Amino acid sequence: xxxxxxxxxxxxxxxxxxxxxxxxxxxxxxxxxxxxxxxxxxxxxxxxxxxxxxxxxxxxxxxxxxxxxxxxxxxxxxxxxxxxxxxxxxxxxxxxxxxxxxxxxxxxxxxxxxxxxxxxxxxxxxxxxxxxxxxxxxxxxxxxxxxxxxxxxxxxxxxxxxxxxxxxxxxxxxxxxxxxxxxxxxxxxxxxxxxxxxxxxxxxxxxxxxxxxxxxxxxxxxxxxxxxxxxxxxxxxxxxxxxxxxxxxxxxxxxxxxxxxxxxxxxxxxxxxxxxxxxxxxxxxxxxxxxxxxxxxxxxxxxxxxxxxxxxxxxx
Amino acid sequence: xxxxxxxxxxxxxxxxxxxxxxxxxxxxxxxxxxxxxxxxxxxxxxxxxxxxxxxxxxxxxxxxxxxxxxxxxxxxxxxxxxxxxxxxxxxxxxxxxxxxxxxxxxxxxxxxxxxxxxxxxxxxxxxxxxxxxxxxxxxxxxxxxxxxxxxxxxxxxxxxxxxxxxxxxxxxxxxxxxxxxxxxxxxxxxxxxxxxxxxxxxxxxxxxxxxxxxxxxxxxxxxxxxxxxxxxxxxxxxxxxxxxxxxxxxxxxxxxxxxxxxxxxxxxxxxxxxxxxxxxxxxxxxxxxxxxxxxx
Amino acid sequence: xxxxxxxxxxxxxxxxxxxxxxxxxxxxxxxxxxxxxxxxxxxxxxxxxxxxxxxxxxxxxxxxxxxxxxxxxxxxxxxxxxxxxxxxxxxxxxxxxxxxxxxxxxxxxxxxxxxxxxxxxxxxxxxxxxxxxxxxxxxxxxxxxxxxxxxxxxxxxxxxxxxxxxxxxxxxxxxxxxxxxxxxxxxxxxxxxxxxxxxxxxxxxxxxxxxxxxxxxxxxxxxxxxxxxxxxxxxxxxxxxxxxxxxxxxxxxxxxxxxxxxxxxxxxxxxxxxxxxxxxxxxxxxxxxxxxxxxxxxxxxxxxxxxxxxxxxxxxxxxxxxxxxxxxxx
Numbered sequence: 001x002x003x004x005x006x007x008x009x010x011x012x013x014x015x016x017x018x019x020x021x022x023x024x025x026x027x028x029x030x031x032x033x034x035x036x037x038x039x040x041x042x043x044x045x046x047x048x049x050x051x052x053x054x055x056x057x058x059x060x061x062x063x064x065x066x067x068x069x070x071x072x073x074x075x076x077x078x079x080x081x082x083x084x085x086x087x088x089x090x091x092x093x094x095x096x097x098x099x100x101x102x103x104x105x106x107x108x109x110x111x112x113x114x115x116x117x118x119x120x121x122x123x124x125x126x127x128x129x130x131x132x133x134x135x136x137x138x139x140x141x142x143x144x145x146x147x148x149x150x151x152x153x154x155x156x157x158x159x160x161x162x163x164x165x166x167x168x169x170x171x172x173x174x175x176x177x178x179x180x181x182x183x184x185x186x187x188x189x190x191x192x193x194x195x196x197x198x199x200x201x202x203x204x205x206x207x208x209x210x211x212x213x214x215x216x217x218x219x220x221x222x223x224x225x226x227x228x229x230x231x232x233x234x235x236x237x238x239x240x241x242x243x244x245x246x247x248x249x250x251x252x253x254x255x256x257x258x259x260x261x262x263x264x265x266x267x268x269x270x271x272x273x274x275x276x277x278x279x280x281x282x283x284x285x286x287x288x289x290x291x292x293x294x295x296x297x298x299x300x301x302x303x304x305x306x307x308x309x310x311x312x313x314x315x316x
Numbered sequence: 317x318x319x320x321x322x323x324x325x326x327x328x329x330x331x332x333x334x335x336x337x338x339x340x341x342x343x344x345x346x347x348x349x350x351x352x353x354x355x356x357x358x359x360x361x362x363x364x365x366x367x368x369x370x371x372x373x374x375x376x377x378x379x380x381x382x383x384x385x386x387x388x389x390x391x392x393x394x395x396x397x398x399x400x401x402x403x404x405x406x407x408x409x410x411x412x413x414x415x416x417x418x419x420x421x422x423x424x425x426x427x428x429x430x431x432x433x434x435x436x437x438x439x440x441x442x443x444x445x446x447x448x449x450x451x452x453x454x455x456x457x458x459x460x461x462x463x464x465x466x467x468x469x470x471x472x473x474x475x476x477x478x479x480x481x482x483x484x485x486x487x488x489x490x491x492x493x494x495x496x497x498x499x500x501x502x503x504x505x506x507x508x509x510x511x512x513x514x515x516x517x518x519x520x521x522x523x524x525x526x527x528x529x530x531x532x533x534x535x536x537x538x539x540x541x542x543x544x545x546x547x548x549x550x551x552x553x554x555x556x557x558x559x560x561x562x563x564x565x566x567x568x569x570x571x572x573x574x575x576x577x578x579x580x581x582x583x584x585x586x587x588x589x590x591x592x593x594x595x596x597x598x599x600x601x602x603x604x605x606x607x608x609x610x611x612x
Numbered sequence: 613x614x615x616x617x618x619x620x621x622x623x624x625x626x627x628x629x630x631x632x633x634x635x636x637x638x639x640x641x642x643x644x645x646x647x648x649x650x651x652x653x654x655x656x657x658x659x660x661x662x663x664x665x666x667x668x669x670x671x672x673x674x675x676x677x678x679x680x681x682x683x684x685x686x687x688x689x690x691x692x693x694x695x696x697x698x699x700x701x702x703x704x705x706x707x708x709x710x711x712x713x714x715x716x717x718x719x720x721x722x723x724x725x726x727x728x729x730x731x732x733x734x735x736x737x738x739x740x741x742x743x744x745x746x747x748x749x750x751x752x753x754x755x756x757x758x759x760x761x762x763x764x765x766x767x768x769x770x771x772x773x774x775x776x777x778x779x780x781x782x783x784x785x786x787x788x789x790x791x792x793x794x795x796x797x798x799x800x801x802x803x804x805x806x807x808x809x810x811x812x813x814x815x816x817x818x819x820x821x822x823x824x825x826x827x828x829x830x831x832x833x834x835x836x837x838x839x840x841x842x843x844x845x846x847x848x849x850x851x852x853x854x855x856x857x858x859x860x861x862x863x864x865x866x867x868x869x870x871x872x873x874x875x876x877x878x879x880x881x882x883x884x885x886x887x888x889x890x891x892x893x894x895x896x897x898x899x900x901x902x903x904x905x906x907x908x909x910x911x912x913x914x915x916x917x918x919x920x921x922x923x924x925x926x927x928x929x930x931x932x933x934x935x936x937x938x939x940x941x942x
Contacts, residue, residue, distance in 0.1 A: 053841055054837075054840060054841045056837075081843075082843045082845070083843065084843070085841060085842055085843030086842040086843045087843070090841075090842065091841050091842075093834070093837070093838055093841065095834040095837075095838075098833075098834040098835065099834050099835055099837075099838035100835055100838075101835045101839075101852050101855075101856070102835070102856065102932065103852075103855055103856055103859070103929075103930065103931055103932075104852070104855075105931075112848060113839065113842060113844055113848070116844045116845050116847075116848045117842075117843055117844070145931045145932065147931075147932050158838075161842075162842070444623065444626065447623045447627075448623065448626055448627045448630055450867070451623065451624065451627045451870075451915060451916065451919055452627060452630075452631055452870070452912060452915070453869065453870035453873045453874065453911055453912070453915050454870050454871075454874065455870065455873065455874030455877065456870075456873070456874075456907075456908050456911040456912060456915075457631075457634070457908075459892065459896070459904065459907075459908065460634070460635065460638060460904060460905060460908045461634075461638060463896055463899075463901070463904055464638055464639060464901075484867060537757070541759055541871075542874070544759045544761070544762075545759065545760070545761065545874050545875075545877075545878050548759075548761050548878050548881065549877070549878065549881065549892065549893055549896060550893065550896050550897060551896060560759070560761075563759075563761060563762060563765060566765070567761075567765065567881070567882055572765065572768050572769050572772070572773050572780060573773060573780065575769075575773055575774070577769060580762070580765050580769070581766075583762070584758065584759060584762030584763075584765065584766065587757075587758075587759050587762065588754060588757050588758040588759070588762065589757075591757035591758075591759075592753050592754055592757030592758075594757075595753055595756070595757055596753055
């Protein structure tokens with residue numbers, strides 16, 4: 001069944017007005033698919049991940065629908081959403097290092113969390129132990145406090161906790177950005193393993209580090225200024241990018257492992273537009289070498305080849 | 317929140333921040349109300365000598381009279397004008413708060429900066445000193461020290477208060493300095509051989525200005541409360557009038573039993589209002605400088 | 613953990629040393645001759661002056677070299693000898709203070725513990741109900757900004773003078789002799805209520821505000837957001853936030869001890885409650901310096917013990933200090 005997002009709009013309330021972090025995102029993630037979601041810092045990719053599970057007080061759902069396994073998620077209603085969280089959709093947050101309550105033993109925290117969701121923790125004990133071993137953690141971590149664990153260990157604990165109820169969709173938000181290269185590799189392999197073992201059915205991996213996505217994702221979506229620019233199977237996107245932004249992005253990637261956020265896209269002149277008052281039409285047109293009069297109208301996000309969608313007048 | 321990091325215009329950031337702060341200050345009920353309260357009392361304190369000229373301790377009126385159109389706050393058992401004492405007392409209160417809080421802030425900020433910036437053995441020694449002064453109850457120390465002073469003025473009182481109430485400020489500033497220390501611009505300044513005091517006052521202090529101001533506000537309020545307690549034990553200024561001394565006299569001369577509420581209510585209300593306004597202003601400022609505390 | 617306590621004990625030991633040394637130094641290094649100034653303040657017949665000077669000099673040991681004086685001072689201090697109280701006609705200072713101490717402790721300990729407990733509970737509840745929050749904040753700020761003695765005066769005036777529910781002054785009625793009778797216990801309690809209540813109220817305001825702010829802060833912390841994202845009910849999220857918010861409140865208790873002690877002293881003065889505060893006022897008014905210094909030392913020792921108890925409580929509450937990492941604050 002998978003995930004279907006239609007025309008999702010989520011704004012941030014700020015003093016200066018609404019920041020249109022998601023401004024009409026339409027995307028589908030098939031069952032079993034791992035979709036990578038990449039883009040520059042501030043393009044709205046983390047907002048997208050968070051919107052699917054927890055819209056906080058600073059965010060506002062303006063429009064659009066989210067349908068997961070045939071059920072429409074009430075993403076704007078925190079209380080109604082609570083029931084779907086964890087069981088249907090779960091998250092490995094960006095802040096995994098500080099996601100565990102510092103004053104509770106990890107095992108006890110898990111027990112209390114499960115009980116609060118109406119799951120008897122005894123029933124999951126064996127499974128929990130098995131999954132901890134799977135990510136290379138001894139059962140003894142359950143008796144520890146978070147401060148006794150290294151950063152990488154905490155990360156793996158959070159990965160196991162987040163997927164313990166076998167959610168249909170898992171959002172992994174920038175989970176490798178705080179890790180060193182070898183640990184990054186291990187973590188991303190674990191993500192694939194989780195999918196293969198059936199702990200989660202589909203996954204959205206949000207990152208600014210394209211090299212990670214290359215190892216992990218089946219498909220790759222590129223986001224620019226609150227909208228999707230392009231989505232295609234990973235191989236195809238890397239080899240035959242259609243959107244000028246994607247092309248510039250990939251050609252300006254010097255080597256694997258270099259994060260393009262830090263490079264600030266040396267190859268693309270100009271800066272992303274302000275999401276307070278984004279330009280009309282194609283958001284990339286101010287920096288796009290191909291832009292002309294047509295681009296003043298917003299290009300639709302359409303499929304140009306099987307599984308390959310793009311929002312650009314010049315690509316079709 | 318990566319979503320907000322990029323797209324907001326970066327140009328003229330400091331101008332934007334100043335404007336944002338002004339915007340919130342003018343819309344913060346907490347700050348406006350507390351500023352008005354402080355202003356009213358400050359005006360009364362400044363105009364006091366003009367409104368009620370002469371010695372506030374002079375025996376000018378009827379004995380123990382309740383408030384009337386002539387004696388706004390009534391008179392004491394001995395016929396002193398409570399309103400005159402109140403006005404002079406306000407002046408002493410602001411003076412003690414300003415001087416005591418100022419001295420404490422100066423010491424606390426200096427100790428905190430130096431400890432946080434130099435680190436190592438300097439930090440160890442200063443931290444030990446801070447902890448020792450922190451643990452000794454201020455009032456007990458002040459009592460022992462001031463009791464041996466024959467003639468005490470408000471300035472001496474404020475100085476003593478300042479000398480004993482700085483430790484928590486030093487600790488807070490030290491922690492803040494530590495975190496700023498790790499920032500790139502401080503490192504750059506240090507590596508390029510800029511003298512410590514210039515790094516501290518040129519790079520670190522400006523980045524903490526809001527925090528320093530809030531520290532001063534809290535020390536200001538704290539000094540007023542400590543001074544009131546000292547006055548109440550009979551160790552306040554030997555000459556003159558203060559709000560704490562008024563309360564002391566009212567209790568000493570059985571105003572409670574005699575029901576002379578006009579003698580002890582005004583000084584307490586004034587101290588509570590001034591200190592409360594300072595606390596609330598601190599909270600208001602905190603909400604502005606730490607946006608996540610703002611009410612949504 | 614051993615390092616944690618070792619460090620604490622070192623600081624407390626040094627603090628005691630410094631405080632005792634200050635105590636010794638002040639009368640000796642203050643401008644002017646303390647004996648002369650003592651005498652000049654009392655109305656003394658001129659022919660008695662030389663005798664008194666000799667007496668006081670011997671008492672202070674002022675004719676000995678300084679280092680000898682200092683050693684003597686520590687010698688008698690460690691023997692529990694704090695000199696004799698002038699105003700209590702020569703009774704040993706230690707004895708005078710020990711007689712007053714139970715009243716102060718009987719007031720302070722329940723007031724501190726109950727206000728801390730109730731303030732934290734109330735602040736946590738206020739943080740989740742807007743209408744309560746709107747009421748708690750202003751009241752809390754007023755209470756915590758009120759000078760201790762003024763609140764005591766107001767309580768005494770309203771409950772004692774206007775409504776006449778409780779007796780205004782003293783530790784017990786003068787008509788009664790201290791004894792283990794029911795009547796005396798009731799009387800003792802009646803005299804205790806108002807000073808306790810006024811101390812309780814000021815502290816309560818401070819703890820409630822502190823807790824309310826800490827909870828709001830903790831509810832925004834990463835671990836709270838994670839629980840929320842995994843659909844934990846708000847009850848669990850709040851329970852966790854409360855547990856973490858309590859820790860700074862424990863540290864806050866240690867930081868506030870000085871202010872609380874000062875508050876207890878002035879509150880006793882308002883109610884003429886026969887504890888250390890009243891004794892302190894008498895010592896100041898009668899220029900009884902031995903008594904004054906004795907009270908100073910007792911207050912210091914009491915504060916150090918209380919600090920140490922808070923440290924132990926902190927270690928019990930915060931697992932991080934127990935697993936060998938440094939936690940909390942000095």
